[in-house]
Amino acid sequence: MLLRHLLITTIFLVSGLSYGQNFNFSGAVIVPFGESERIPTYAKILKEELESRINSTFPIKQKEEAASPIILLTQYDAIQSLPKKWKKRLKDVEAMPGEGFKVVIDDTFSPPMAIIIGKDDRGLLFGIGHLLRKMDWSENHLLLNKGIEKTSSPKYPIRGHQLGYRPKTNAYDAFSVDRFDQYIRELALFGANSIEIMPPRTDDDFTSPHMTIPAIDMIGEQSRIADELDLDVWMWYPNMAEDYEDPKTRTIELTQRKDVFASIPRLDHLFVPGGDPGDLEPDVLFHWLEEVATVLHRFHPTAKIWVSPQVFRPTKAWFDQFFFHVNQKYDWFGGVVFGPWVKIPLPELRQLTDSSIPIRRYPDITHNLSSQYPIPEWDLAMAMTLGRESINPRPKDQKTIHNSLAHFANGSISYSEGTNDDVNKFIWTDQEWNPETKVLETLRDYSRFFFGPKWVDAATNGFLAQEENLRGRLLYNSSVSQALAQWQAMEEKADNKLMANFRFQMGLIRAYFDAYIQQKLLFETQQEQKAINVLQGSEKIGSLKSIEKATRILTEPASDPYLAQLKQRSLELADALYQSIGAQLTIESHGAASGRGNFIDNLEVPLNDSPWLLANLKAIQKVPEEKLREDKIKQLLNRTNPGPGGFYDNFGMGKSWNRVVKTKIWSQDPGGLYGPRESFGVGLKGQEWVHEIQAVGFGGTATPLAWMNQITTLYDTPLLIKYEELNPEKAYKIKIAYTGRFRSKMKLSTDDGHLIHDFIQTGAKPLYEFELSQSSYADGDLVLHWTCGEGERGVQVAEIWIIPKPD
Template identity: 65%
Template sequence: MNRLIYFSLVFTIVTSVPVFGQALDFSDAVIMQNSSGKRAGHFARILQEELEKRVGKPFLIQTDTISENRSQIVLSLYADRKSLPNRYIKGLENLQPQSPESYQIILQKDSLSTSFLIIGQDERGLLYGIGQLLRKMDWAMGKLNLPESLVGSSSPVYPIRGHQLGYRPKTNAYDAFTVERFEQYIRELALFGTNSIEIVPPRTDDDSSSRHMTLPAIEMISEQSRIADELDLDLWMWYPNMGEDYQNPDSQVTELAEREEVFAALTRLDHLFVPGGDPGDLDPDTLFAWLEKTAELLLEYHPGAKIWVSPQVFRPTQVWFDRFFHHINKGYPWLGGVVFGPWVKIPLPELRKLVQEGIPIRRYPDITHSLSSQYPIADWDLALAMTLGRECINPRPVDQKTIHNALDQLAVGSISYSEGTNDDLNKFVWTDQDWDPDRKVTETVRDYARFFFGSEWTEPVTQGLLAEEANLKGSLLTNNQVPQTLLQWQEMEARASSEMLGNFRFQMGLIRAYFDAYIQQKLLHDTQQEQLARNILDLANQMGSRWVIDTAMQILENPWKDPGAARLKERCIELANSLYQSIGAQLTIVPHGAAPGRGNFIDNLDAVLNDSPWLMDNLRSIATMEPEEARLRELKHLIHRTNPGPGGFYDNFGTPGSWGKVVHGKALIEDPGSLYGPRVSFGVGLIGEEWVHEVQAVGFEGKATPKAWMTQINTLFDTPLQIRYEDLNPDLKYRLKVAYTGRFRSKMKLSVDEDILIHDFIETGQQPVYSFPLPQSAYRDGSLTFTWTCGEGERGSQVAEIWIIPETE
């Protein structure tokens, strides 16, 4: 399907001035406002304020006079172009109307002055034209140069371009925002082409308040609505169904009363997004009957508003989907469309086929999470996954463009799922790609760097952010990019002004550079420490079990002392404190008050990155055994845990060396969310009765676990997981040993070559390791393919380790 089905991108030259040319001095320019539009004055003041912040001098706004001999930035709507002074009109005779939200930038030169005219097709178009000027201008204190390459016109490809900014405690920064901070942050997004903001109601799947909140939630969402309306942005609200009963009349009255208070508090509300689940699981018949009642109330306060809904449910069944699409395709007048987001089981290409053609689909991309994510980081080292965690500062511009462009033609745009400022750069990338999916992502990053840091910082910051994305890929121990990234950022830090050092976006770049370098050095130490201990344990038969146990324990318990690394750690903590002061970012639980498991990655600086906890737990237990032969036997089992024996096979599917055996699905460009095929995931299992969703070194029965159990290959929902082995000996008997760990508690069954059952459905997460005989008929030709499948409504299949062990008589 061609992108032009929604909007066509337009880029035309509207004067004879070359697109690429010299930069023109506008340091003494005036702003001429020529529009009767409702928001024209506000937009002129935005331009004035943003120029003055950067250039450090005032820029006069005029409405009825022309400043001779001074450069001018002229702002006008297309409809008002004929009311411009004659000196401008003469260059606009052939100006053609554009699609909604478009802008045209025209350069006019005469003997008196030089002028840039920003002509918005509508008010939004005027704002986006202003944003384009601000993004491309060459500026510093006392200097403003505008490049001739600004000349042209542009229209957005997709009509929905936005981000969720939920004022609630679960976020890693938004709950600390003041009204002024929201006003500036939303303005900055709008200047890059955002046309939608999504807020959340006071009651969600979160606490009702936090110590960071500057206003009660009901008052802040009212302010967010006002801000959106002043910028002419569509206001969306994500509103999950948190009640316990939506069929009981008394419960309905209570729920409607809550919604009435919320709807009445908002100046503007254009769309309501109600997730089908996560949270608020309802059967579709109940869900759509409730949405009918919600729509009646919504339209009383916000006529014309629409309701969007997602088939988003943790444990879906075919019956659930059948009823959901029955309702979706009935054409309810209040229905705006369908939302495709995290935990939607149906891939977007299939969803587009199931939803009637006239019903739009909006994407809800998870740009904020790294662990437990809709779009995971490919080839991510376990050490970084353990420490950066779920909501680290995560600039991923190249990945985000790839993910966006994989599916963009099937939807009408996106409003991202965001939990705070950690995904700041990713927001601007998604907005820019929704405006023009053909735009090079490096161009977006350069605009971001130029706009927020200044022209002299454009290339250093751009390359620094791209380098931080490269830090995430591949083995951390051998990633030479990591120390180079730190050097780049340290050099910028050394010459940065105090104002620059106080810029939260610069602080975010710095802290990731320091953090990655520290974790790499710690991983190197911890790896060497573990290997030394294992070498000692391997001497048990010569030196005796008690001596090797005591010596190995001393090695594993020996604290790391490295002054250089200690300074890296100290700088991370300093920057975390700075980010808390500058933007309210909560990177620690104490003292910053982060929600556990969210943005508090600085708490993980001291995480153990080797198998010490598991080794020491076992060594303590072995030390109590008698006699010596028993200790020696158990030490051998410990050291050789992964050994399948001569002629056997062992694979840890969290490591790249084993991925070649995995039967892969579609390429990333076709399946960025891994709905058709496998992905690497992180997690262990159960701690008591609590399910562990993050990477931790403890799991089953509260005991330390091997690092190998912290990573898995997994598939989502009922997508089969297949792993293929070659070169087995048909004359040998083998036994399969398999470790089922991971964040899901799924019922899985295992077959070989799809028709030979190895085990029926068992609930994983109860114990880590299982053992089964392999029938020789399964590998007569020396190869076999394992296939794991889940029952209907399960979360997915997951396998951490496999041993194929030759059996001896």
């Protein structure tokens, strides 16, 4: 017995949760007690989750068995009805807020007893989740300890995630009913109290080849599953018709909504975005929503309608109308949603909205770029390959984003496009429950619950390392090799069950993918430099020979077997994820929607300037005269050279950001609504980086990598960049590369009011040159000030040259 006790104690210590004596609850009897009709469902969930992990049965009984430990499930209002011997153990339990729970490990008698008390149905479910997340278990043991005792209730009332069953998602469209049942359950066991579903008709196709049942049937099943758990059901329902002032359009649209509302057993809230998609003038929008409310309440009488001020090209008049209607407090109106492409920062949104009206956040936790919360100052090579929608654990960033704005809202339901943001979902749920929760604790719970206690430290550190892979220059990032070593060590010891676990597979594939991209970047950076070295010596060997040699270097494939191994393992894990949950990481093999999570298709994206160099070298080869060819090679190699005493900045490079004038640091403004952020893409079609703009002056058709990312401000937020140490006695001109996804009208002036250029529509060409007034840098400092007109998307600047003019 002593040896067995020491063994159990040792196991518990390894998990990091030891607080005194450990009690073996293997084979414990689950006793549900109370009048709620959901308690038997929750008891069944506890039984299934325990038995899926532990080689033991956990029978559900209505009374205790003398020789077995007990897990009692009850509610606060039922305590007084408990048998006397149990009730006296709970005599000191105080009332809890809604959705709260208390977990007690009672060792007064033998065998021991675990008691989970919920304030209400949800509180009991969340208490069960707490036990499952904190318990120590192996295949043969369930160990509980007083260290898991806790009384807790959530800080924010809205905690959930969007689970859209449509082709645009990177895995949800392949989910079966059982898979959704398990996924929704897992979110609830970590404290989520809501899910958000979508109608069959959105800004996406009606069907997907991956769908297991029709969308109209699946949303009914999602609603049923949530209702069985007592989770609120929200629906995101965009306005997809062209003219909502047309009575015929409204009749057709209302009929469609009637069919959708009738198909789902529970709907608590309807979220209708003001735009993205479905831009409507507020007067039209709110009149239309009043008609929708009439249909909605035929099937779901208490449901409320929420709206967001999402609009791509907003104006003051639009917002004035919007908030006029918001503050009328219509009977059907539920609240305001703050999400992507909402121009007004959340603190100001709270001020514009009556204090009695709730605000729900709609955080984009799923996208890396071109999104609400892009990865800050991200390396271009990672952006070009991981793309917009990769597997993206960002635990520390997500906590910062949550906590910077949480107190202005009533909680959140995240914007998600699939399982790629799985870790982020659990971080957000934990932060909505308690913003003081440390990221480390959430990751430990996640790893313990999904992988097992023995993997807690390794997996937690592995996820933290993968977030570090996203920070700073990839070429010098030592975290990449460390993350790979950590995940490979787990892979070596993992059994078949863990290797088939999609969450483990997602951790592994990012470790291999990041390592491959880093090694590929190293090879291609060296490759480019070798080619440049050859071209710089072209006068010695002749232009044509140097072009031929440089071309051969730039087109030479990598032959390193280590690179090949990393790539092959990434492909194998992509296939494994497709088999386990239908994750679509490639278009051809897995049927992904282009640009929707298919980052494995980017394994061979060039990471150096070889496409631009090769295109221009090919053009230079056709020049008939040697002298002209030499001159053009020099122009090519000196593209970024501003000349003696000049300045050059590429805003994809970290050092150039030192010139940017910022009013807030990233943690205060993670969405970039007050100041600058980074953006990517000259022209983006799906996940392919499309070279749209001709390289000026060389005849080539590719663009330099520097045009692939920009410093950006949104809407009419000004962009300020400061240059110091100009020579006041010299004349300068400025050359600017305007690239990016926005096609905005932009104006550039200086801080002294000198106009460099009035509003111009960007996108017609990349490069512009202007004279600088010497009075604008009379003290040696030049402050450049960009603004956009009302209703524009924002400022985007890729490169700047400050070029001294000849004396």
